[in-house]
Amino acid sequence: MVLMSARAVNRATLARQMLVERADVSGVEAVGRLVGMQGQEPKHPYVGLWSRIDGFEEAELDRAVAERDVVRATMFRGTLHLVTAADYLRFRTTVSPVLEAGLKILGDRGEGLEPAKVVAAAKKLLAKEPLTFTEVRDALQQQFPEVNERALGFCTRMLVPLVMYPTDARWSWSANARFTPAEDWLGSKLHTRAEPKELVTRYLAAFGPATPADFQTWSGLQKAKPLFDDLELETFTDEAGRTLYDVPDGPRPDPDTPAPVRFLPEFDNLLLSHAKRERIIADEHKPAVYTKNLRVKSTYTVDGLVAGLWTAEKKRGVATLTLTPFGRTLKRTLTELEREGTALLRFLEPDAKTYQVVTNG
Incomplete structure (x- = not known):
């Protein structure tokens, strides 16, 4: 098995992250290449794209949001991401086990929570109009007065496919954004079948070469090793003796390729998507x-x-x-x-x- 030096792993990752040189692509294409960008706050993906796209302008992403080509929604790791509409529809079902498992962190606050009933009630509320989560919690509390209001809101966020409703505020979303049903907003149904193998290859194309543990860290999905074994992937060994997997056509530039200085926003996925982060x-x-x-x-x-x-x-x-x-x-x-x-x-x-x-x- 071919040994990849730490510098070679670094350059391979930077190349597919568009950080060796800025890419001449649209904002939507870049978000797709990255399989989404963590969007804890609305400004962060704009900065991340500015560092990755040649001549990127804020208005371009504004248009993509307004035209519903990209959405901001709860996805990988149960956190807010900016993703293409196509990827949201394709992979929301794939990551649903992660979101469902997230309810475990409620602990005692989840006492009395009946997720199916809360989901049905939340869908009915949100079908009428976009709502902030404060409004969602208040309305659900009236229907489920014995359940913790935070648990009601968290259950809705994790289990109901929702996207953030954009406004004309700078960076496309206000601080206290409203949410609306994803399928209504996008005019399409979610892909009903989970596609974890496809998600693995997309991850490797954006963050590889990497290990199954890295994929698990990024996606939140567990027990990924069998998925990797079932795919036709290139394998390498890193300096710590770990087996790294990669898509056959993944860029692996010369380790001596220069890497210019780059500015990354808060929560950039490059710093969050590997179990061991020494590559960056x-x-x-x-x-x-x-x-x-x-x-x-x-x-x-x-x-x-x-x-x-x-x-x-x-x-x-x-x-x-x-x-x-x-x-x-x-x-x-x-x-x-x-x-x-x-x-x-x-x-x-x-x-x-x-x-x-x-x-x-």
């Missing part, structure tokens, strides 16, 4: 990125690896990008970061009068 971030830097309250901070990469954090703000017309490096930054790297960072600021704050990139420490 060193173990010693993880505590600074993955917080105790389950947030994943905005990061930037240097030579293909996470090298620091970034934040952006605008005050009195001045847009500032603040870099917090994890170690010493070479002068030529800082120049590249300033150039790329200024371009990011112009994307985030197009109305600012002045742009500046500063470094902590």
